[in-house]
Amino acid sequence: MPAHRRAPAPEAAPGQTSSRELGRRRFMGYLIAAPTLAVAAGGAWELLTPDDASAAIPSPPQPSDAYDLGDLQNDAALPTAYLIKIVINEDGTASFAMPRAEVGQGITTTVAMMIAEELDLPLDKVTVSLADARPELMLNQLTGGSNSVRSLYIPVRTAAALARQQLLLTASKQLNVPVEQLTTAGGNILTPTGKALSYGSLAVPAASSTLTSTSVLVKPTSKFTLLGTPQNRIDALDIVTGRKQFAMDLEVSPDAKPTMVARPPTINGKPKKVNNLAAVLALPGVTDVAMITYGVAIRAETFGQCIDAIQVIDVDWAGGTVDGQSDESVEKKLKAAQLPLAVPNLLTKSVDTEITFAFASNSPLEPDCAIADIKGGKGEIWSSLKVPIWAKQNIEEELGMAPGSVTVHVAQGGGSFGRHLFHDVALEAAEASKKMGKPVKLMWTRTDDFRQGRTHPMCVAKVRATYALGNVISYEQRHTSVRTDFTHGLGEVLTATAAKSPLVGNYSFAQSIFLLSQSSPYNFGVTTQLLNEVDLGYNTGSMRNIYSPNTVTAEELVVDELAKRMGKDRVDFRRSFLKDERLKAVLEKAADKGEWGRSLPDGVFQGIALHGEYRGAICTVLELDCRPETVNRKIRDAVTGPRVTRATVVVDVGLALNPRGLEAQMIGGFNDGIAMALTSSLHIKDGIPLEGSWDNYFYTRQWNTPPEMNVVIMPPTTGEPGGAGELAVAPSMAAAACAYAQSIGRIPTYFPINHGTLGFEPYPLEPSSPNSPTDGLTNRI
Amino acid sequence: MSTHVFNVNGRRVSVECDDSVRLLWVLRDLLGIHGPKYGCGLNVCKACTSHINGTAFNPCSVPVSDIKESDEITTIEGLAASVGKDLHPMQEAWLEGDVAQCGYCQPGQIMAAAALVKEKGADISDDDLDQIRNICRCGTYHRIREAIKAGAAKM
Numbered sequence: 001m002p003a004h005r006r007a008p009a010p011e012a013a014p015g016q017t018s019s020r021e022l023g024r025r026r027f028m029g030y031l032i033a034a035p036t037l038a039v040a041a042g043g044a045w046e047l048l049t050p051d052d053a054s055a056a057i058p059s060p061p062q063p064s065d066a067y068d069l070g071d072l073q074n075d076a077a078l079p080t081a082y083l084i085k086i087v088i089n090e091d092g093t094a095s096f097a098m099p100r101a102e103v104g105q106g107i108t109t110t111v112a113m114m115i116a117e118e119l120d121l122p123l124d125k126v127t128v129s130l131a132d133a134r135p136e137l138m139l140n141q142l143t144g145g146s147n148s149v150r151s152l153y154i155p156v157r158t159a160a161a162l163a164r165q166q167l168l169l170t171a172s173k174q175l176n177v178p179v180e181q182l183t184t185a186g187g188n189i190l191t192p193t194g195k196a197l198s199y200g201s202l203a204v205p206a207a208s209s210t211l212t213s214t215s216v217l218v219k220p221t222s223k224f225t226l227l228g229t230p231q232n233r234i235d236a237l238d239i240v241t242g243r244k245q246f247a248m249d250l251e252v253s254p255d256a257k258p259t260m261v262a263r264p265p266t267i268n269g270k271p272k273k274v275n276n277l278a279a280v281l282a283l284p285g286v287t288d289v290a291m292i293t294y295g296v297a298i299r300a301e302t303f304g305q306c307i308d309a310i311q312v313i314d315v316d317w318a319g320g321t322v323d324g325q326s327d328e329s330v331e332k333k334l335k336a337a338q339l340p341l342a343v344p345n346l347l348t349k350s351v352d353t354e355i356t357f358a359f360a361s362n363s364p365l366e367p368d369c370a371i372a373d374i375k376g377g378k379g380e381i382w383s384s385l386k387v388p389i390w391a392k393q394n395i396e397e398e399l400g401m402a403p404g405s406v407t408v409h410v411a412q413g414g415g416s417f418g419r420h421l422f423h424d425v426a427l428e429a430a431e432a433s434k435k436m437g438k439p440v441k442l443m444w445t446r447t448d449d450f451r452q453g454r455t456h457p458m459c460v461a462k463v464r465a466t467y468a469l470g471n472v473i474s475y476e477q478r479h480t481s482v483r484t485d486f487t488h489g490l491g492e493v494l495t496a497t498a499a500k501s502p503l504v505g506n507y508s509f510a511q512s513i514f515l516l517s518q519s520s521p522y523n524f525g526v527t528t529q530l531l532n533e534v535d536l537g538y539n540t541g542s543m544r545n546i547y548s549p550n551t552v553t554a555e556e557l558v559v560d561e562l563a564k565r566m567g568k569d570r571v572d573f574r575r576s577f578l579k580d581e582r583l584k585a586v587l588e589k590a591a592d593k594g595e596w597g598r599s600l601p602d603g604v605f606q607g608i609a610l611h612g613e614y615r616g617a618i619c620t621v622l623e624l625d626c627r628p629e630t631v632n633r634k635i636r637d638a639v640t641g642p643r644v645t646r647a648t649v650v651v652d653v654g655l656a657l658n659p660r661g662l663e664a665q666m667i668g669g670f671n672d673g674i675a676m677a678l679t680s681s682l683h684i685k686d687g688i689p690l691e692g693s694w695d696n697y698f699y700t701r702q703w704n705t706p707p708e709m710n711v712v713i714m715p716p717t718t719g720e721p722g723g724a725g726e727l728a729v730a731p732s733m734a735a736a737a738c739a740y741a742q743s744i745g746r747i748p749t750y751f752p753i754n755h756g757t758l759g760f761e762p763y764p765l766e767p768s769s770p771n772s773p774t775d776g777l778t779n780r781i
Numbered sequence: 782m783s784t785h786v787f788n789v790n791g792r793r794v795s796v797e798c799d800d801s802v803r804l805l806w807v808l809r810d811l812l813g814i815h816g817p818k819y820g821c822g823l824n825v826c827k828a829c830t831s832h833i834n835g836t837a838f839n840p841c842s843v844p845v846s847d848i849k850e851s852d853e854i855t856t857i858e859g860l861a862a863s864v865g866k867d868l869h870p871m872q873e874a875w876l877e878g879d880v881a882q883c884g885y886c887q888p889g890q891i892m893a894a895a896a897l898v899k900e901k902g903a904d905i906s907d908d909d910l911d912q913i914r915n916i917c918r919c920g921t922y923h924r925i926r927e928a929i930k931a932g933a934a935k936m
Contacts, residue, residue: 104883104919232879239884240872240891242816242857249815258810284782284799302798304806307822365820365828365918366885414818414885415918446821635911637825660879664921668882671920694916695825703911705922772803772822776842777833779824 027158028215031208037088037166038207041158084155086115088163092187092200094121096159097131100152101143101386102235103364103413103420104668105725106661109234110149111156113658117226118160118219120184121199123234133388133408142488143386144421144542145517146614146723149657153721154218161216170206171197221655221719228716230660235412247369247383247411248443256371256439257287259432260306261295262313263452265765266320266687267539271296275314283309290435294452295768297432299440304772307445311767321537323687327458327755330536330684331356334460334480337534341464343474343526348466351561353747355463357550358681358755359482359689360456361697362543363449366414372429373439374399379406383426384413387488391423395430406430417672418542421488422454445769447692455682455689456543457482461554465524465562472562472577475524479514479551483535484542486510514547520555521612522577544669545729548613549676550751552730553737556609557747560738570608570738571596582617582717583610586650593712594621594648603627604645607739611731614723616653617714620670620731622646622706624739635703637695639679639759642740644706649728651711654718662724663711669728670709671700676729677736679704681755692763692770698754787848789814790859800846805829807845808856816857816888820916827915830889830896831856832863837896857888860895871895874932882919890915890925898933905933 032038086096094115102108112126119126134141140151164184171189172179174197181192188196221228238244264270271291274280280289280298285305290297298309335354370383379401385391385408392408395401413420429442444453459481466473486509514531529551563573571591578584587610590596596606603626610619623646625631633640649666656662679698682689691697698704733751741747750756763770773779786795789812796811805822808814808831817840820828824842831840832855833848840854848854860869868876871894881887893915901909910926917925 104881104885106882232876233881235884236876236879236881239881239887240857240868240875241861242888244884245815246818246885248809248819251813258806285802302802302806302810303819304801304803304810304822305799308801363918364883364885365818365826365916366883367819413883415883417918443819446823446826664879664882664924667923668920671922675920693821693823693825695823699916699918700920700922701916702913702922702926705920705926707907707910707926709923770823773824773842774801774803774844774847776803776824776839777847779842780836780838 026215026217027154028213029158029162031166031212031214032085033208033210034087036090036203036207037163038085039159039162039166040085041155041162084152084159086159086163088167088199088203088206090200090203092198093125093127094119094160094163095127095129096156097129099131099134099137099141100148101384101410101413101416101420102130103384103416105665106233106658107148109231109661110658111152112234113226113231114153114156115160117224118157119164121187123226123231125187128234130410130412132410133392135389135392137389141387141389146725146727149721150723157218158216161218162214165216166206167199167202170202174205221716227657231658232660244412246366246414247371248441250371250382250411252371252382253373253439256373256441257299257301258303258306259297259299259440259442260303260310260445261292261297261428261442261448262310262315263295263448263768264317264320265768266317266323267452268294268537269320270294270318272316272318275316276312280309280313283312288436288438290432292428292431292435297428297442299436299438303443307769307771310769311771320687325536325684325687327358327684330458330482331460333534333536334458334482337532338460338462338480339478339530339532341462341476341478342528343464343466343476348468348473349565350464350466351558351565352464353554353558354749355461355554355557355747356750357459357461358752359458359684360543360676360680361450361453361682361691362418362456362541363453364413364415364417364419367444367446367449368419368425368453369441369443370426370429371439371441372426372433374430374434375437377401377405379430381406381426381430382409382411383423384411384416384420385423385426386416386420390488391426394423395427398427399430399434417544419454422541447763447769450682450691450697451689452539454485454539454541457484457538457540459550461550463554463558465558467562467566470566472524474526475520475522477529477551477555479529479531479547481531481533482538482540483533484510484546485540486513517546517548517613518551519612521580521583521610522559523579524577544672545726548611548730549673549733552609552611553677553734553751556734556738557741560741561747574610578610580612580617582652583612586610586617586619586652586714589712589714590619590621590648590650593650593710596621601627605739605742607735607737607742609731609734609738611727614727615718615720616651616722616724616727618649618651618727618731620728620735621648622735622739624736624743626740626743633703637760638701638703639698639754640703641678641754642743643704644674644736646708647706647710649711649732650714651727652714652717653722653724655716655721656713657721659713662713665724666711666728667709669726670732671705673729673732674704674736675700676752677733677740678752679754681752683758688765690758690762696760696762698759785845785848786850788853790855791862796845798845801844804840804843804845804848808840814856814858818885818888820886827893828886828889830892830915832892832896835899837893857892860892869895870935871898871932874928874935878924878928878931880921880924880928882921886915886917890917894929894932898929898936903933903936905930
């Protein structure tokens with residue numbers, strides 16, 4: 001951990017402005033040789049600091065307090081940040097091909113706001129597209145860890161400021177007016193006499209013929225007029241009119257025909273032989289059939305005919321990698337692999353608990369989909385990819401193609417939640433296209449997504465907290481998980497390869513991710529949080545907020561139990577032991593807005609939980625209705641159970657750049673969190689999840705979501721934007737879990753709470769995907 | 782193969798395909814109408830929700846042969862025109878509330894909402910909202926609920 005990066009502690013209290021943000025900061029950048037004005041940013045940024053611990057028995061800062069996962073990502077992106085390029089066009093617009101994926105989190109909007117702010121340009125004159133895979137960006141093209149805004153905040157504003165500076169200098173020469181007398185507004189340069197020159201008219205004259213290094217001052221936050229104000233998504237109109245295009249909507253070639261995959265009844269099973277190839281090829285619409293690594297790809301005129309063919313195809317399969325395993329066998333292996341606790345529970349009183357968290361699916365609503373056209377040693381791919389450089393390099397390698405031979409385009413994603421960190425579907429599409437010699441639009445079925453797609457692995461949290469004389473003496477947490485696949489590394493093949501290395505590879509990378517993202521917010525004396533991972537052959541990956549939903553839920557349940565044992569109110573207890581002023585501030589606000597302790601009917605319980613990550617602080621208060629008339633509501637093909645009836649989320653991200661987008665992320669993260677606590681999980685039996693549809697995998701639905709929801713965004717604290725996309729998941733899961741624990745009077749030992757009861761009739765394993773119903777005109781609810 | 786003739790978004794269409802092909806794929810793969818999304822093909826997620834003669838249905842689960850020549854199919858692309866406007870009041874409410882996140886489920890959500898309000902009237906209760914089965918994996922349910930109430934007031 002680089003101590004030199006630690007700046008002095010913030011001077012300002014929450015809600016106040018720190019002195020640093022008043023000063024303007026100068027950053028380096030470049031004018032790029034191009035037909036119209038093009039600029040690129042360089043630069044560096046500062047890091048924030050741990051707040052002083054102040055209560056109870058201080059726990060020394062854990063690694064992520066001073067240097068977190070986002071800092072690691074920022075540092076990885078630093079050397080290539082100058083390749084962030086903004087172009088001013090002759091029509092007066094600014095355009096930016098963003099080296100990040102938009103998957104619903106709203107970063108195209110936030111980044112467009114940064115550009116509009118710095119350029120004094122109307123927001124609708126900024127276009128942000130998604131950049132193709134650019135290997136020269138090395139580590140600077142990974143979307144994850146709620147890091148996009150954090151890592152782009154300085155380079156994007158620097159580039160935009162450079163463009164504005166160059167426009168001003170050019171106008172000054174043209175008008176023969178000193179640059180100090182010129183101002184900018186609404187996409188125009190204005191003279192003191194009221195003459196206006198549009199950016200569009202200056203785009204060509206301002207262009208540079210050489211690569212020129214220069215520097216620029218960026219706007220201080222105190223001068224922001226757009227950043228910090230609530231703005232709607234820039235793609236909202238396209239969305240509500242059905243015009244927004246996802247990978248499956250792209251028509252890059254009429255020959256890129258629908259393709260789906262018949263799959264084995266096990267995870268990672270491989271096809272040996274197709275027994276009825278001629279019959280499948282004779283089916284209506286079917287054009288091609290090809291064995292690929294993990295299934296048999298079927299190309300047809302329509303996706304419906306692919307699904308029809310999956311019903312008919314007869315394949316001999318080799319076994320998979322987890323055959324015979326089940327929830328029970330995995331849980332047993334995890335418990336056997338737990339790292340020991342160090343503090344004995346003999347001399348003091350202790351809270352000891354062990355909680356199992358079931359497998360969960362990170363599948364978005366848009367099924368995995370990719371268009372691939374591989375022929376003649378060249379290839380082109382379109383897909384939603386959060387690590388496109390690695391996808392490109394890995395696809396080239398797997399297909400035996402020359403480096404640089406495959407072009408990878410990043411499509412708009414219909415959600416991700418971690419799924420698009422991996423390019424499984426793009427690799428399959430490329431393989432199928434190569435084998436068929438034709439372009440394909442390959443899409444996974446919904447059932448594929450649940451049964452064969454990557455999962456948030458099962459894990460077991462073991463916690464021991466010892467306490468005496470009103471203090472917590474020690475807090476130990478051992479997190480034992482089925483291995484989380486981080487082979488995407490930090491974004492390209494170099495670090496991805498390191499993550500694959502058996503000795504210092506995925507385990508140490510996972511340990512690093514764990515250490516850089518986990519931090520107990522409480523002064524609980526000697527504190528240790530350790531990870532152990534067991535590779536059992538599952539296809540796993542990060543799911544929104546990675547380890548934190550599970551680790552925070554375990555910790556907050558123990559916090560409630562400690563409060564109970566010490567006879568303290570749960571909010572009072574947290575107030576006494578929290579280290580961080582920002583967390584204390586969101587706690588107070590949430591307790592107030594959420595009306596902590598208000599009178600509720602018997603059977604309705606409040607839950608509260610806190611979390612600090614991504615340089616943000618968040619507190620969730622909710623009310624969980626556990627009365628029989630609510631728990632036993634009958635809705636067909638659904639899990640009802642306890643319902644969250646009221647939710648309050650209070651968030652401090654340091655500096656909210658787009659409060660409306662931030663609120664959306666809080667609402668979404670909340671619904672993810674309560675799903676993980678109450679309803680949604682995968683059931684593994686005979687080596688494969690039983691879930692096959694959204695009426696099997698019980699993600700939050702309208703009948704589960706709280707009818708009353710309030711999000712409170714705290715005023716700026718640090719003056720720098722923290723991460724937002726994942727922040728709300730952990731405290732929301734934990735608050736729901738804590739409320740439920742109140743209802744049963746003890747810490748639950750398994751999440752989600754409904755996991756023990758299978759709430760659906762599973763689809764058969766063969767065929768691998770069920771056919772579509774035909775009664776849609778009569779069965780319309 | 783047979784010829785299927787019906788109306789989509791006010792336009793008469795004719796398609797050659799097998800009777801059993803579900804309408805969703807006729808719309809998406811053969812007619813290039815991409816507003817209705819595939820989210821499961823099982824009449825569960827409701828991402829393809831469209832209207833047939835003004836009421837909601839899911840084309841993923843309807844063979845094209847079930848569609849009559851006189852049937853009028855409306856997808857999100859034709860919703861505004863079905864009320865003679867540039868935007869349907871529900872689309873306007875969606876914009877005002879900045880409802881969408883990734884946007885993938887939203888055409889289906891809006892079509893379901895417009896049909897629900899048409900059926901139930903402007904006075905939409907929490908119980909009515911709880912009946913909506915359309916899934917939003919981004920979890921923007923709260924804004925969907927608020928927008929439906931706002932849109933209902935303007936329909």
